[in-house]
Amino acid sequence: xxxxxxxxxxxxxxxxxxxxxxxxxxxxxxxxxxxxxxxxxxxxxxxxxxxxxxxxxxxxxxxxxxxxxxxxxxxxxxxxxxxxxxxxxxxxxxxxxxxxxxxxxxxxxxxxxxxxxxxxxxxxxxxxxxxxxxxxxxxxxxxxxxxxxxxxxxxxxxxxxxxxxxxxxxxxxxxxxxxxxxxxxxxxxxxxxxxxxxxxxxxxxxxxxxxxxxxxxxxxxxxxxxxxxxxxxxxxxxxxxxxxxxxxxxxxxxxxxxxxxxxx
Numbered sequence: 001x002x003x004x005x006x007x008x009x010x011x012x013x014x015x016x017x018x019x020x021x022x023x024x025x026x027x028x029x030x031x032x033x034x035x036x037x038x039x040x041x042x043x044x045x046x047x048x049x050x051x052x053x054x055x056x057x058x059x060x061x062x063x064x065x066x067x068x069x070x071x072x073x074x075x076x077x078x079x080x081x082x083x084x085x086x087x088x089x090x091x092x093x094x095x096x097x098x099x100x101x102x103x104x105x106x107x108x109x110x111x112x113x114x115x116x117x118x119x120x121x122x123x124x125x126x127x128x129x130x131x132x133x134x135x136x137x138x139x140x141x142x143x144x145x146x147x148x149x150x151x152x153x154x155x156x157x158x159x160x161x162x163x164x165x166x167x168x169x170x171x172x173x174x175x176x177x178x179x180x181x182x183x184x185x186x187x188x189x190x191x192x193x194x195x196x197x198x199x200x201x202x203x204x205x206x207x208x209x210x211x212x213x214x215x216x217x218x219x220x221x222x223x224x225x226x227x228x229x230x231x232x233x234x235x236x237x238x239x240x241x242x243x244x245x246x247x248x249x250x251x252x253x254x255x256x257x258x259x260x261x262x263x264x
Contacts, residue, residue: 001260002228002243003032003250004221005175006092006126006155006203009056010035010045013207013218022053025221031055031260032250033221036092036126038063040070043081050086055260058084059126061091067102067110078117088256090118091126092155095139098131108139115143118150124173124253125152133163144170153253156205157195158188168196173253175201178211178219180230192234201253202227202246 004025014021025033032055037046043060050058060081062070070077078090093114095107102110118125129136136159144150153173157164164174174195179185192200202224204210210219211226232242251259 001031001247002029002224003034003202003247004030004204004206004224005034005153005201005250006177006205007033007035007221008038008206008208009033009049009221010042011207014220018049021220021222022056025224026055028222028225030221030224031247032257033057034059034089034250034254034257037061038092039066040073040077040081047084047086056086057088057254057257058086059089059091060084060087061089061093061114061126062110063092064094064096064107064110064128065099065101067106071106071109073110073113075113075116075120078114079120082117082121082123087123088254089124089126089153090114090121092128093126094128095132095136096128096130104135108135111139112143115150118152119147123151123256125150127152127154127172128156129154129159129163133160137163137166140167140170151253153201156203156209157191161191161194164191164195168194168199171199173199173201173249175203176227176231177203177205178209178215178223178227178230180234181212181226182215183212189230189234192231197235197245199249199253200231200246201249202231 047058050056156177206219
């Protein structure tokens with residue numbers, strides 16, 4: 001049984017064959033998926049997919065690229081959406097200064113609102129961080145010092161080793177993607193090798209980051225098998241052990257999600 005902890009199935013790239021994509025995932029032993037909200041304006045579409053399938057869940061949040069869409073976002077807005085029974089996480093949120101789509105001030109305000117929402121709801125924070133290690137660590141350190149610890153995931157982690165080690169020391173979880181299969185992703189594989197064995201999850205981030213041998217194509221949840229194979233090689237685990245460890249990690253972090261077949 002596999003879990004894809006980060007999908008974007010509501011996007012227009014799946015409009016023509018969304019049901020087929022989902023069915024292919026289930027046929028490939030992908031039992032559970034988490035559909036990620038990157039803009040509040042997409043929330044209804046994100047959660048609608050989760051409503052249609054018992055083993056697809058949803059998050060609520062604003063990606064740092066889209067912080068400009070909600071520059072005055074409040075934690076209360078996120079908390080209200082998080083009351084939906086299929087919402088199990090807050091995010092994705094964080095910092096990304098690679099393209100500069102949203103200003104630093106907009107990203108900081110957004111991120112802090114998400115942290116408050118995660119703390120108030122008790123739901124895990126799904127963190128995106130790119131080219132922002134120092135600011136990310138400073139923000140999280142200050143928040144934890146002032147308000148106390150909270151649960152979080154550093155998703156699709158490709159940032160620095162210092163931030164990864166610090167996050168691991170805080171009890172944060174990590175997720176790895178098809179980047180693990182890329183020929184030149186030596187640094188990412190080294191990071192994955194050192195990630196906490198019981199706090200690592202799989203994701204596709206579909207439709208992005210398709211793993212080898214599908215690189216360059218639209219990604220989809222069925223391809224999380226290739227991510228599992230890559231992580232197994234990095235960690236020196238069997239495929240079956242990797243699948244179990246990463247599945248257990250998902251349900252340990254996202255406690256609101258129900259395992260397939262579990263009674264209410």
